[in-house]
Amino acid sequence: MKTLILKTASNYLLPVLLVFSIFILLRGHYLPGGGFVGGLIAAIAFVLHAFANGLENTKHLLRIHPGFLMPVGLALSFVSGLAPVIGLDDPFMTGLWLPQDVPVIGSVGTALFFDIGVYLVVVGVTLTIIFTISESA
Amino acid sequence: MMQQLILYPLLLQLLLSILLMFFWKKINWQRGISICGSIVHLALSAYVFNYVWRNGTQIIEAGSWEAPFGIVFVADTLAITLVLLTSIAGLAVSIFSAASIIPDRLKFGYFPIFHFLLLGLIGAFLTGDIFNLYVWFEIIIISSFVLITLGGEKAQLEGAVKYFTLNFLASMIFLTAIAVLYGLTGSLNMADLAGKVAAVENRALVEITAVLFLIGFGIKSAVFPLYFWLPASYHTPPSAVSAIFGGLLTKVGVYALIRVFSLIFVEDVFLDQILLVIGILTLFSGGVGALVQNNVRKVFSYLIICHIGYMVVGLGMFTEVAIAGTIFYLIHDITVKTNLFMISGLIFRIKGSNSMRALGGFYSEYPKLSLLIFIPLFSLVGIPPLSGFWPKISLITASFDTGSYWSLAAIIFASFITLVVIAKLWAEVFWKNPGKIPKRIKFDYFHNIKKPRKIQFVVPIVFLSIVSLYIGFGAENIQLLSSRIAEELTDNSQYIEAVLGNPQTDE
Numbered sequence: 001m002k003t004l005i006l007k008t009a010s011n012y013l014l015p016v017l018l019v020f021s022i023f024i025l026l027r028g029h030y031l032p033g034g035g036f037v038g039g040l041i042a043a044i045a046f047v048l049h050a051f052a053n054g055l056e057n058t059k060h061l062l063r064i065h066p067g068f069l070m071p072v073g074l075a076l077s078f079v080s081g082l083a084p085v086i087g088l089d090d091p092f093m094t095g096l097w098l099p100q101d102v103p104v105i106g107s108v109g110t111a112l113f114f115d116i117g118v119y120l121v122v123v124g125v126t127l128t129i130i131f132t133i134s135e136s137a
Numbered sequence: 138m139m140q141q142l143i144l145y146p147l148l149l150q151l152l153l154s155i156l157l158m159f160f161w162k163k164i165n166w167q168r169g170i171s172i173c174g175s176i177v178h179l180a181l182s183a184y185v186f187n188y189v190w191r192n193g194t195q196i197i198e199a200g201s202w203e204a205p206f207g208i209v210f211v212a213d214t215l216a217i218t219l220v221l222l223t224s225i226a227g228l229a230v231s232i233f234s235a236a237s238i239i240p241d242r243l244k245f246g247y248f249p250i251f252h253f254l255l256l257g258l259i260g261a262f263l264t265g266d267i268f269n270l271y272v273w274f275e276i277i278i279i280s281s282f283v284l285i286t287l288g289g290e291k292a293q294l295e296g297a298v299k300y301f302t303l304n305f306l307a308s309m310i311f312l313t314a315i316a317v318l319y320g321l322t323g324s325l326n327m328a329d330l331a332g333k334v335a336a337v338e339n340r341a342l343v344e345i346t347a348v349l350f351l352i353g354f355g356i357k358s359a360v361f362p363l364y365f366w367l368p369a370s371y372h373t374p375p376s377a378v379s380a381i382f383g384g385l386l387t388k389v390g391v392y393a394l395i396r397v398f399s400l401i402f403v404e405d406v407f408l409d410q411i412l413l414v415i416g417i418l419t420l421f422s423g424g425v426g427a428l429v430q431n432n433v434r435k436v437f438s439y440l441i442i443c444h445i446g447y448m449v450v451g452l453g454m455f456t457e458v459a460i461a462g463t464i465f466y467l468i469h470d471i472t473v474k475t476n477l478f479m480i481s482g483l484i485f486r487i488k489g490s491n492s493m494r495a496l497g498g499f500y501s502e503y504p505k506l507s508l509l510i511f512i513p514l515f516s517l518v519g520i521p522p523l524s525g526f527w528p529k530i531s532l533i534t535a536s537f538d539t540g541s542y543w544s545l546a547a548i549i550f551a552s553f554i555t556l557v558v559i560a561k562l563w564a565e566v567f568w569k570n571p572g573k574i575p576k577r578i579k580f581d582y583f584h585n586i587k588k589p590r591k592i593q594f595v596v597p598i599v600f601l602s603i604v605s606l607y608i609g610f611g612a613e614n615i616q617l618l619s620s621r622i623a624e625e626l627t628d629n630s631q632y633i634e635a636v637l638g639n640p641q642t643d644e
Contacts, residue, residue: 071158078155082148085141092144093200 002052010052017045025119026105026112035115039122046123047130055134066127073120080113143195143212146182146220147263149174150256157249164243168235171248175228182217182224189217194625194635196265204637205329211265211636215464215622219262219392222468225604226384226475227255229597233479234377236593237486242288242375250287254280254381261389265636267315267401268325270393274311274357278304281386284378285370296373303356303366311353317346318401328636330401331629347402351411354397358390360449361418364442368426371441372434372491376482379434383441384475388467391448395463398452399626412453417547420446424554428561433491434481436562437474440517443551444470447532450544454535460623462531465615469516469524469608476513476601483594484566487583490574493562497571506595507567512602514563516609518556524608527616 021041028034050058084094097109105112153174160166189195194213198204212220231251238247257276264270281304286297319325321342322333337343352363359367367387371379402408423443430436444466451463485491487503500507512523519525529552536545583591608615625631 067161071155071161074155074158078148078151085144089140091141091197091199091201092148095200 007052010049014045014049017048018042021045021119025115028115029106029111035118036122038115039119040126042119042123043126043130046127050131050134055131059131062127066124066131069120069124070128073117073122073124075117076120077114077117080110080117083110141197142185142188143217143263144197144210146178146185146224147210147256147259149178149181150252150259153178154249154252154256157252158246161246161249162244164240167243167248171231171252172228172235174252175224175231179224179228182221185212186217186221189214194632196635205324205326208269209265209326209328209636210263211328211632212263213622213625213632213635214618215392215395215626216262218464218468218618218622219388219471220259222471223255223258223262223385225601226381226471229475229479229601230377230381230384232593232600233380233482233597236590237377237482238375239288245287247284247287250280250283251381254284258385258389262392265327266325267318267327267330267397270327271308271311271315274308274389274393277386277389278308281382285374285382287378288375290373293373296370299366300370303363307353307356310349310356314346314349314353317342317349321346326636327396327400328633331403331633334401335403343402344405344407347398347405347408348411350397350402351394351408354390354393355415356390358387358394358445358449359442360445361415361422364419364423367442368430368435368438371438372432376434376478376485380475380478380482383437383478384471387441387445388471391445391467394449395452395460395626399455399460400629400632403629409453409455412449413541413544414453416446416448416450416453417544418446419443419449420547420551424551424558427558428554431493433484433493433496433562433566434478436493436558437477437481440477440555440558441474443555444474444517446551447528447548450548451532451535454539454541454544455627456535456539457620457623457627458531458538459535460626461616461619462528462535464619464622465528465531466525468615468619469528469605472601472604472608473513473517473524476598476605477517479598479601480510480513483583483598486581486594488571488574489577489580489582493565495572495574496566497569498567500567509595509598509602510567511563513598513605514559516605518559519552522609522612524605524612526609527612528619531616531619 021038024033024041025035025038028038046058046062049061081093084090084096085092087096095109095111097107102108153170157167157170160170189212194211196212197210199208199210202208234247234251254277257273257280261270261273261277264273282297282301285300286293315325318330318334321337321339322330324330324333334343356363356366371382374382398408398412420443423439423441423446427436427439427443430439447466448463451459451466481491484496484499488496490496516523516525519529529548532548533545536542536548583594
């Protein structure tokens with residue numbers, strides 16, 4: 001799949017898709033979207049890049065091994081679930097929210113961090129699977 | 138912090154798995170973290186058990202969503218006892234894995250997945266929501282798929298395909314049953330369901346749903362016509378994996394059966410009859426299956442099936458005495474079966490074979506180890522005062538009381554056949570002169586490995602044998618515990634009240 005068109009397009013599509021994935025991640029609380037879908041879109045961005053430019057270049061672009069995102073994401077979700085237990089002695093996963101909205105993002109609470117954790121796990125898992133398969137192929 | 142107490146065992150397992158994932162390639166760190174974490178987990182579970190024992194059923198509404206709508210975690214005495222047993226078996230297998238699992242497997246995430254499996258088990262025991270129970274079952278089977286295939290030997294993959302197919306089918310049936318139940322009642326909370334299912338007018342559909350649950354859980358707990366995946370797969374992975382599978386995975390199916398049929402579908406004569414028949418046939422077929430096997434681990438696999446029968450028969454009779462027997466048997470079986478599979482691993486490590494025909498002369502070479510192995514083997518048979526004896530008293534008394542002489546016959550038959558099987562195993566493996574076993578190349582024989590690692594092999598077996606001895610000699614305490622659980626299970630209003638509050642004040 002070494003075509004000039006795909007290669008040029010992927011350079012533009014990578015940032016666009018990543019921004020779109022974050023948009024999907026943030027709108028996910030009341031509207032369709034969220035960490036899982038956002039993570040998949042982000043993974044697609046990197047897979048497309050790998051198609052056009054080769055696996056090595058994408059790995060270089062990522063710098064860290066995508067598998068490392070799994071424990072990081074899990075830890076983030078875990079901590080955001082645990083925060084109400086430690087802070088207020090509320091049950092696990094109770095949502096804590098900032099009193100005021102933050103511009104652009106909207107209301108910020110533990111649920112957002114939980115979703116970011118999911119996002120990271122999904123990116124990590126998907127990329128690890130796809131990279132492993134394309135390496136062994 | 139005290140109100141959240143019952144969730145801490147769950148959260149600690151999650152924390153351990155996440156922590157272990159950060160040390161993906163550093164296997165020595167992983168060994169240390171897993172063992173230390175499991176010790177802390179045991180202490181924590183014991184503390185929570187003590188708390189629940191003193192203060193009665195505890196509940197947590199996850200995310201502060203109120204009971205019939207959100208997900209609740211309920212720690213009644215049964216759930217918390219099983220959590221404690223999970224952490225006992227978890228600690229033993231964790232130590233045993235650190236010694237026996239080869240580094241190639243450890244490098245591909247054995248320990249994180251192992252703790253995810255324990256997480257799933259504890260979640261399944263604690264949850265009070267039937268769909269959440271399905272989710273925990275998924276966590277359990279996904280982790281177990283990884284554990285059973287890790288290493289990718291040919292026999293392992295063959296076993297895994299059978300294991301995967303039937304367990305996947307069981308999950309589908311379970312999910313269908315949940316869907317029908319939700320369609321009937323519009324609720325997923327088990328305590329809420331208990332009231333709503335009783336009020337449904339279409340009894341035929343309720344019965345069909347119950348049978349769907351029975352098939353789903355039946356496959357998972359390996360009862361009579363649905364057990365064929367178990368002996369086909371349990372002897373293929375490393376013995377540490379078989380130990381946790383044999384000790385806990387089928388028991389979580391039994392737990393789900395007990396929970397669903399004591400809480401949601403109660404006072405249904407037809408179902409009780411089915412359970413009784415299934416239990417009796419399981420006792421017969423598992424016992425006869427064990428008789429003709431040659432591989433030590435296959436013998437133990439068939440004995441798992443056989444002894445699941447005791448618990449199902451007890452559940453089928455559904456009197457307080459019978460349930461107490463079932464629970465006692467569950468407690469005894471988890472410790473002994475975990476131990477037996479670790480022992481089969483130790484025998485393999487010493488001799489390089491698990492074939493009963495080839496093995497022999499174990500007693501003359503390792504007299505002390507043989508005496509140690511004697512404890513769990515004959516606890517399984519139930520020679521008084523060892524642990525397998527006591528629950529059978531309750532079960533036999535109950536079958537006299539309910540007049541089900543078929544189950545009485547099956548219980549006695551299964552006890553005898555277990556005795557025959559274990560006696561045969563003892564004679565073949567420990568007493569007779571050894572046959573020719575081909576030397577394995579590139580294999581760490583037990584007499585070649587260093588002393589600390591040898592101790593690591595034996596310590597978990599000693600630990601679980603002591604637990605078995607305690608269950609046998611301290612039978613009074615265990616009987617007290619099982620009677621209390623039986624009392625809670627036969628009168629489900631206690632559970633419902635704990636979850637939903639007092640119905641009189643609400644409505």
